[in-house]
Amino acid sequence: xxxxxxxxxxxxxxxxxxxxxxxxxxxxxxxxxxxxxxxxxxxxxxxxxxxxxxxxxxxxxxxxxxxxxxxxxxxxxxxxxxxxxxxxxxxxxxxxxxxxxxxxxxxxxxxxxxxxxxxxxxxxxxxxxxxxxxxxxxxxxxxxxxxxxxxxxxxxxxxxxxxxxxxxxxxxxxxxxxxxxxxxxxxxxxxxxxxxxxxxxxxxxxxxxxxxxxxxxxxxxxxxxxxxxxxxxxxxxxxxxxxxxxxxxxxxxxxxxxxxxxxxxxxxxxxxxxxx
Ligand SMILES: C[S@@+](CC[C@H](N)C(=O)[O-])C[C@H]1O[C@@H](n2cnc3c(N)ncnc32)[C@H](O)[C@@H]1O
Numbered sequence: 684x685x686x687x688x689x690x691x692x693x694x695x696x697x698x699x700x701x702x703x704x705x706x707x708x709x710x711x712x713x714x715x716x717x718x719x720x721x722x723x724x725x726x727x728x729x730x731x732x733x734x735x736x737x738x739x740x741x742x743x744x745x746x747x748x749x750x751x752x753x754x755x756x757x758x759x760x761x762x763x764x765x766x767x768x769x770x771x772x773x774x775x776x777x778x779x780x781x782x783x784x785x786x787x788x789x790x791x792x793x794x795x796x797x798x799x800x801x802x803x804x805x806x807x808x809x810x811x812x813x814x815x816x817x818x819x820x821x822x823x824x825x826x827x828x829x830x831x832x833x834x835x836x837x838x839x840x841x842x843x844x845x846x847x848x849x850x851x852x853x854x855x856x857x858x859x860x861x862x863x864x865x866x867x868x869x870x871x872x873x874x875x876x877x878x879x880x881x882x883x884x885x886x887x888x889x890x891x892x893x894x895x896x897x898x899x900x901x902x903x904x905x906x907x908x909x910x911x912x913x914x915x916x917x918x919x920x921x922x923x924x925x926x927x928x929x930x931x932x933x934x935x936x937x938x939x940x941x942x943x944x945x946x947x948x949x950x951x952x953x954x955x956x957x958x959x
Contacts, residue, residue, distance in 0.1 A: 691763045693771040695747070699779055703770060707742065707780055707792060713847050720795050722849035723780075724861075726787035730758050732859030733793060739765040740791035746777045749788040758789065767791075782851060795849050798838065798865045800873075803880035810904040811952055813945060814840040814874065816920050817911040821846045825856020826942035827909075828864050832857075834953035837904075838865030842874045842920065871919065878923050881906050887916055887924030888948060890938055896928040901952050909945050 696704060709715045710723050721741065724733060731754065733740070743762035749755055762769050772780070781787055801812065813831055818824050824846055831839055839848075845868065847853065854861050869877070878885055883904040888896070908924060910916035915938075921927060930939060930947055938944070950957075 691766070691769070693745075693759065693763075693769040695771050696776055697773040699776060701776070703742070703768070704772070704776055704779060707744065707790075710792065711851060713850065716795070716847060716849055721792050722795055722854065723790055723792055723851060724854050724859075725781060725790040725851070727754050727758060727789050729854070729859045729862075730789060730791050733791070733862045734758070734761055736862040738793050738796075738862055740767045740793055742768045742770065742792040744770045744772055744777070744780060744790050746788040747771050747773060755789055758791075762791065782855070796866065798867045800840065800867055800869060800877045801837070803882055807904060811836040811949065812838055812840060812904070812906050813949070814842055814906060814908045815845065815911075815941075815945075816871070816908065816916055817843045817914075818845050818909075818941065819912050820941070821848075821850045821853035822856050823912065823940070823942040824848055825853040825858075825861070827945050828853075828857045828866075829860040830942070830946045830949055832860035832863050834949045835956060836949060836953060838867060840874065841866065841868040843871045871917070875919060875923050878906065884926050885924045886948070886952075887921050887927040888929070888944060889916055889921055889927045890929060892927040892929035894926065894928045896930050896948050896951055899926060899928050901926075905952055907945070907948055907952065909941060912941050 707723065710721055716722055724730060740762050743759065745755065745759060759769060781790060813827065813836060828839055828848065848861060848866055884902040885906045885908060886901060887908045908920060930944055
């Protein structure tokens with residue numbers, strides 16, 4: 684691809700041993716993402732969402748010949764304009780960088796964004812924040828971030844030893860909502876101290892709860908607290924809730940999937956604010 688009138692230009696790479704290729708591949712490791720503060724998003728549709736939300740790529744990679752039409756060309760131009768490194772790579776190199784299932788012809792490296800716990804007084808009456816205690820499954824976390832975006836909730840607070848929202852699997856499961864939803868991480872102790880300033884309901888979801896989530900009254904702003912896939916809510920966090928609700932179940936199963944349970948309660952709380 685030739686981009687005339689541009690000071691910067693895509694750099695061709697065909698070697699699997701290229702240092703930049705190795706550095707981008709290394710972002711598959713959580714340790715490297717933590718050290719660098721970077722992450723990878725794959726596919727033109729996610730990159731368009733990133734652009735809409737003001738993210739700028741540090742590096743953009745595309746398969747030779749794929750950056751010449753409509754949306755993908757626009758993304759290459761956007762990256763060059765932002766001063767990003769733009770790499771035009773061979774099929775073999777892209778095969779090393781892209782996910783094996785559902786590979787995409789384009790991916791980009793971005794800087795992670797982490798927010799601070801919201802000041803209690805800035806939580807608006809319609810705000811719903813979701814707090815997840817030690818969420819372990821990146822697919823669940825990605826689905827929850829996507830659902831938080833869908834219902835217009837304010838953001839996601841990760842309590843304790845959570846999985847990484849910037850892992851490849853989680854980013855893909857968000858379908859781009861990782862660029863739209865504020866993410867905050869905190870320890871259990873810091874969460875419990877901060878929660879004391881929350882002016883609305885702190886709603887825990889628990890299998891031992893007596894109140895049906897469909898009948899509960901939720902005092903805004905709502906802080907919805909969900910437990911981990913394995914042990915559920917810890918006693919400390921459950922004890923810090925002003926209200927604990929349950930989703931009734933008919934079958935002989937133990938519980939619902941975490942992401943499904945979060946979606947059900949979020950739609951109950953946010954439903955009145957949503958229109959077609
Ligand atoms: C897979 S469940 C954890 C089950 C765990 N064994 C327990 O005893 O809580 C993960 C989280 O989803 C939510 N959850 C799942 N099913 C639920 C239900 N029927 N009622 C309320 N919350 C539920 C809770 O927040 C729970 O901590």
